[in-house]
Amino acid sequence: MSLALNESDITRALTRISHEILERNSGSSDLTILGIPTRGAHLAHRLAAIISTIERTSVQVGTLDVTLHRDDLRLRAPRPLMETVIPSHGVEGRTVVLVDDVLFSGRTIRSALDALGEIGRPTRVQLAVLVDRGHRELPIKADFVGKNLPTSKSQSVKVSLREHDGVDEVRIEGESA
Amino acid sequence: MKHLLSINDIDRDFALTILDTAAEMAKVTEGPVKKLPTLRGKTVVNLFAEDSTRTRISFEAAAKRLSADVINFTAKGSSISKGESLKDTAQTLQALGADAVVIRHPASGAAHRLAQGKWINGTVINAGDGTHEHPSQALLDSYTIRKHLCGGTGDLSDIHVAIVGDILHSRVARSNVLLLTKLGARVTLVAPPTLLPHQVEQWPVRVSYNFNAVLPTVDAVIMLRIQQERMSDLYFPSEREYSTLFGIDSDRLGLTKSGTILLHPGPMNRGLEISAEAADSEQSVVVEQVANGVSIRMAILYLFIAGSQESVNG
Amino acid sequence: MVNSILIKGGAIAGGSTADLLIKDGVIAEISPKIEAIADEVIDASSLVLLPGFVDLHTHLREPGRENSETIATGSLAAARGGYVAVSAMANTLPVADNSAIVEQVAAIGKSVGLVDVFPIGAVTKGLAGDELADLGSMAHSRARVRVFSDDGNCVSDPLMMRRALEYVKQFDGVIAQHAQDPRLTEDSQMNEGIVASTLGLKGWPAVAEESIIARDILLANMVGARLHICHVTTAGGVEIIRWAKAQGMKVTAEVTPHHLLLTDESATSYDPIYKVNPPLRTQGDVDALRQGVIDGTIDIIGTDHAPHPVESKECEWQNAAFGMVGLETAFPILYTTLIANGSISWERAIEVMSSTPAKIAGYQSHGRSLAVGEPAHIAIINPQGRMRVDRALLASKSKNTPFHGMEFQGTVVATVFNGILTHKVDVRSEKA
Numbered sequence: 038m039s040l041a042l043n044e045s046d047i048t049r050a051l052t053r054i055s056h057e058i059l060e061r062n063s064g065s066s067d068l069t070i071l072g073i074p075t076r077g078a079h080l081a082h083r084l085a086a087i088i089s090t091i092e093r094t095s096v097q098v099g100t101l102d103v104t105l106h107r108d109d110l111r112l113r114a115p116r117p118l119m120e121t122v123i124p125s126h127g128v129e130g131r132t133v134v135l136v137d138d139v140l141f142s143g144r145t146i147r148s149a150l151d152a153l154g155e156i157g158r159p160t161r162v163q164l165a166v167l168v169d170r171g172h173r174e175l176p177i178k179a180d181f182v183g184k185n186l187p188t189s190k191s192q193s194v195k196v197s198l199r200e201h202d203g204v205d206e207v208r209i210e211g212e213s214a
Numbered sequence: 215m216k217h218l219l220s221i222n223d224i225d226r227d228f229a230l231t232i233l234d235t236a237a238e239m240a241k242v243t244e245g246p247v248k249k250l251p252t253l254r255g256k257t258v259v260n261l262f263a264e265d266s267t268r269t270r271i272s273f274e275a276a277a278k279r280l281s282a283d284v285i286n287f288t289a290k291g292s293s294i295s296k297g298e299s300l301k302d303t304a305q306t307l308q309a310l311g312a313d314a315v316v317i318r319h320p321a322s323g324a325a326h327r328l329a330q331g332k333w334i335n336g337t338v339i340n341a342g343d344g345t346h347e348h349p350s351q352a353l354l355d356s357y358t359i360r361k362h363l364c365g366g367t368g369d370l371s372d373i374h375v376a377i378v379g380d381i382l383h384s385r386v387a388r389s390n391v392l393l394l395t396k397l398g399a400r401v402t403l404v405a406p407p408t409l410l411p412h413q414v415e416q417w418p419v420r421v422s423y424n425f426n427a428v429l430p431t432v433d434a435v436i437m438l439r440i441q442q443e444r445m446s447d448l449y450f451p452s453e454r455e456y457s458t459l460f461g462i463d464s465d466r467l468g469l470t471k472s473g474t475i476l477l478h479p480g481p482m483n484r485g486l487e488i489s490a491e492a493a494d495s496e497q498s499v500v501v502e503q504v505a506n507g508v509s510i511r512m513a514i515l516y517l518f519i520a521g522s523q524e525s526v527n528g
Numbered sequence: 529m530v531n532s533i534l535i536k537g538g539a540i541a542g543g544s545t546a547d548l549l550i551k552d553g554v555i556a557e558i559s560p561k562i563e564a565i566a567d568e569v570i571d572a573s574s575l576v577l578l579p580g581f582v583d584l585h586t587h588l589r590e591p592g593r594e595n596s597e598t599i600a601t602g603s604l605a606a607a608r609g610g611y612v613a614v615s616a617m618a619n620t621l622p623v624a625d626n627s628a629i630v631e632q633v634a635a636i637g638k639s640v641g642l643v644d645v646f647p648i649g650a651v652t653k654g655l656a657g658d659e660l661a662d663l664g665s666m667a668h669s670r671a672r673v674r675v676f677s678d679d680g681n682c683v684s685d686p687l688m689m690r691r692a693l694e695y696v697k698q699f700d701g702v703i704a705q706h707a708q709d710p711r712l713t714e715d716s717q718m719n720e721g722i723v724a725s726t727l728g729l730k731g732w733p734a735v736a737e738e739s740i741i742a743r744d745i746l747l748a749n750m751v752g753a754r755l756h757i758c759h760v761t762t763a764g765g766v767e768i769i770r771w772a773k774a775q776g777m778k779v780t781a782e783v784t785p786h787h788l789l790l791t792d793e794s795a796t797s798y799d800p801i802y803k804v805n806p807p808l809r810t811q812g813d814v815d816a817l818r819q820g821v822i823d824g825t826i827d828i829i830g831t832d833h834a835p836h837p838v839e840s841k842e843c844e845w846q847n848a849a850f851g852m853v854g855l856e857t858a859f860p861i862l863y864t865t866l867i868a869n870g871s872i873s874w875e876r877a878i879e880v881m882s883s884t885p886a887k888i889a890g891y892q893s894h895g896r897s898l899a900v901g902e903p904a905h906i907a908i909i910n911p912q913g914r915m916r917v918d919r920a921l922l923a924s925k926s927k928n929t930p931f932h933g934m935e936f937q938g939t940v941v942a943t944v945f946n947g948i949l950t951h952k953v954d955v956r957s958e959k960a
Binding site: 274298300301319321322323324326327330331343344345346347363388411412414416417 | 717720721722724725726727728729730731733797798799838842843844845846847
Binding site: 102105106110111112113114115117118119120151154155156157192 | 231234235238239241242245246247249250252257280475516517518520521
C-alpha cells in the first residue's frame with residue numbers, strides 16, 4: 038500500500054481545480070456544483086467554499102445520488118439511497134459541475150448524467166474528480182483532474198477525507214500488474 | 215429476507231431504511247420527470263383476489279414510476295374468485311416470469327401460503343390478507359406521522375398514537391400496532407369491547423373505551439373503517455350509537471392538541487366513523503396518505519426486488 | 529390359509545411373558561412354553577401383546593366421499609394402527625340416518641374383512657338437527673347400531689338432544705355429542721386466543737364446547753340416559769366432566785391423540801394441515817387432557833380419523849377442510865406421551881384403547897381380556913420401536929397427517945383380527 042496524495046497534496050489540487058473551473062467558465066454566476074455522495078459530496082462542498090472565497094460570493098452547491106440509475110443494480114443487494122439536494126436555482130440553463138472522488142470505469146458518471154437528465158436540462162455539464170485512475174469502460178472524460186494515477190485493474194484506490202474518515206489522504210492498495 | 219408478509223419480517227433499522235428511501239423517492243415524484251429506470255425489465259404482478267382499487271393503483275403507480283412492467287390479475291373477470299385455487303393462479307404467474315407478486319386476498323395467511331408453497335420464485339409482497347396484516351399501509355402511516363411530527367427523520371419515540379374502531383377485524387390495526395411500537399411510539403386502542411381481539415391485553419398497547427378521554431393525549435389518530443357486514447353481526451346496536459361513541463367529528467377534533475393529525479386508511483364512510491368536516495379539516499392528512507403510499511410502495515419495490523436475490527439485510 | 533398362529537415370548541397385557549397359541553380365530557392356549565406346530569410363528573420376545581384396539585370415532589367416508597377414503601383403505605389403515613374394530617361416523621353422503629345405509633356400511637366392512645366396522649347412526653335426519661333419524665330402525669337392523677352421533681355437527685337444539693337421549697334408552701343406546709355451539713362458532717377457524725388474534729383468524733372459543741358439555745350432562749342426568757362426549761379439547765370441559773362423574777352421573781368422554789400433543793401455536797405457519805374441528809388449543813388444555821386420561825376423567829382415546837384430499841388442504845387456511853388422519857399414529861402417540869414416561873400403566877392403556885370403548889358401544893366380542901377362549905383380537909407392540917411418520921407411506925388414501933417427519937416410540941408390529949394376521953412388519957429390522 039502506498040500513499041499517493043497526502044493532506045497538502047489534496048488541498049493544493051482542490052485549489053487548482055477551483056481556479057480552473059472559474060477560468061473555464063469565466064466566473065461562478067451560473068455554476069451549480071453537484072457532488073456524488075458520499076465523498077464526492079464532501080469534495081463538492083470544499084470546492085464551493087474555495088470558489089466562494091475567491092469570488093467573494095456564495096456558490097450554488099448540492100448533492101446528486103445516483104443509486105437508482107446504476108446499471109449494476111440487479112447484480113447485488115439493493116443499497117440504501119443517499120440524499121439528493123438540488124440548490125435553489127435548480128439545474129435548468131446552468132453549468133453543472135459534477136464532482137466525484139475517483140473516476141474509474143465511468144459508469145457512475147453515466148448514472149449521474151441520467152439522474153441529472155431527470156431533474157432538468159443544464160446548458161452544459163462538466164466533471165471534476167480528485168483522482169483519475171484510468172480503465173474507462175465508457176466514453177467518459179473528466180474536465181478537471183486533481184491527479185492522474187495510473188493503476189492496474191487489480192489495485193484499488195482508497196480515498197479518505199477528513200469529513201468522513203477523519204484524515205485526508207489517497208492510497209493505492211495491491212500489486213501493480 | 216425475501217418476502218414482505220408481515221411487519222414482523224423487518225426489524226427497526228430496516229423499517230427506518232424503508233421510510234428514508236421513501237423520502238428520497240418522494241422527491242422524484244415532485245420533480246419534472248416522474249420516472250426512474252431502476253426496475254426496468256422487472257415484472258410486477260398485482261394479484262388482487264379482493265376488490266381494492268386504491269391499493270392496486272398505488273402499487274401500480276409505484277411500479278411504473280420505477281419502469282417495471284405491471285400485470286394486473288384481479289378478481290373480477292378472472293378465475294380467482296371461486297374455483298381456481300391459489301396454487302393454480304400462482305403457477306400461471308410463475309409462467310409469466312413475475313419478479314414480484316403483490317397479493318391482496320380475503321383469506322388471512324394467503325400471502326404466507328403463496329410464499330411457502332414454493333409455486334413461484336419471485337418475491338411476495340402482502341398487500342392485505344384477510345384480517346391479518348397490511349404492511350405497506352402501516353409503513354405509509356408511520357411515514358406520514360414522522361413527516362408531520364418528527365421532521366421527517368428518525369423514529370417515533372415520544373409519539374402517542376390512537377387507533378380507533380374495528381380493531382378485531384382490521385389488518386391495518388395489526389400491522390400498525392407492530393410497526394408503531396417497533397419505532398418507539400406509544401399506542402392506545404379505542405373501541406367497544408366487542409370489537410377488540412381476544413386477549414388484547416397481551417399486546418403492547420393500552421386499551422380504552424373512552425374516546426373523549428384519549429383525544430387530548432395523542433399526537434395522531436388513525437380512524438378505522440366500519441364495514442357494512444359488522445352491522446348485522448351484533449357487534450354494536452346501531453350505526454348511530456357507534457358513531458356517537460366512537461366516531462370522529464369537529465367536536466372531537468376540538469378536544470385534540472393543535473398539532474394532532476388525523477389519518478384514515480380509506481375508503482372512508484363519511485358520516486359513520488368520520489364526519490365530512492373532520493375528513494376535510496386542516497388536521498386531516500388523508501389525501502397526503504395516498505401520495506405517501508406511492509412513495510412507500512416505490513421504496514418497498516426497490517428494496518425488495520431491485521437487487522439480486524441475495525437477501526436484503528433487514 | 530393360516531389357521532393357527534403361535535406368538536412366542538410376548539408380555540401378555542404388558543405383564544409376564546408367555547407363549548400364546550391362536551387356533552381357528554380363538555385364543556387356544558397361554559402357557560410359559562408351547563411346543564405346538566403352527567402355520568405362523570411370531571417371535572415376540574421383548575414385545576407386548578395387548579387386546580386389539582377399538583376406535584369409537586372414525587370417518588371412513590364411504591358412501592359418497594370415496595376420493596378421500598373407502599371402507600377398504602380405512603380398514604387397512606386401522607389394521608396398521610393395531611385396531612380390530614372401528615366405528616364409522618354417519619356424516620357420509622348420503623348420511624347414515626336409516627337402516628339401509630348402516631347395513632350397507634356394515635356389509636362392506638365385513639367383506640373387506642380386516643376389522644369389524646360398526647356403523648354409527650345419525651341422531652337427526654341428514655344431520656340437519658330438525659327431526660330424529662330412524663334410531664330404532666337402525667338399532668334393530670342387521671347393523672345393530674347402539675351409538676348415535678351427528679358428529680361433524682352438534683345436536684344444538686336442547687329439546688332435540690333431550691328427546692334423543694330419552695329415546696335411545698329403550699335399546700341401551702348412547703348419544704355421542706360433538707360439543708360445539710354453532711352460534712358461538714360461525715365461520716370459526718382456530719382456537720380463540722392470543723395466537724388467533726395475531727394471525728387474524730376467527731376464533732373458536734373454549735366456552736362453545738364447555739357450555740354444550742355442561743348442558744348435555746345435566747340433560748342426560750335428568751332423563752337418566754347415558755351420554756358420551758366426543759373429542760374433548762378444553763381444560764374447562766375436563767373439569768365439568770370430572771364434577772359430573774363425582775356426582776355419579778353416567779357420562780363418558782373421549783380425547784384424540786392430536787389433542788394430547790399439538791397446540792394452536794402450530795397454526796402460526798398458516799398450514800391447514802393443522803386445521804381441525806374441534807381446534808387445537810393451548811398447552812394448558814393439553815396438560816389438562818393428559819391429566820384426565822391419567823385420572824380416569826377421560827375414558828377413551830378416539831382417533832377422529834378424518835381423511836381429506838390434497839386440494840382441500842393445499843390452499844388458504846379459511847378455505848381448507850377441517851380434519852386429520854390418525855388411525856396409524858394413534859397408539860405410538862399415546863405411548864410416547866403417556867406410557868413411555870410411566871404416566872399410565874399398560875392396564876390403563878388397555879382400558880382407553882380397547883375395553884372401555886367396547887363397553888361404551890356394546891361391542892361384545894371386543895375389549896375382552898387376553899385369555900383362553902376369547903376371540904383372537906391382538907395388537908403386538910414394540911415398546912422400543914421407533915417410527916418416523918412418512919405421509920407417503922400411510923395406508924390411508926388421504927395423507928393429511930400433521931405428524932409427517934415426527935418421530936414416535938411404541939410401534940405396532942402386528943395385528944391379529946379374529947385369528948387372522950391383518951398387519952405385520954419385520955420385527956427383526958425394527959429391533960435392529
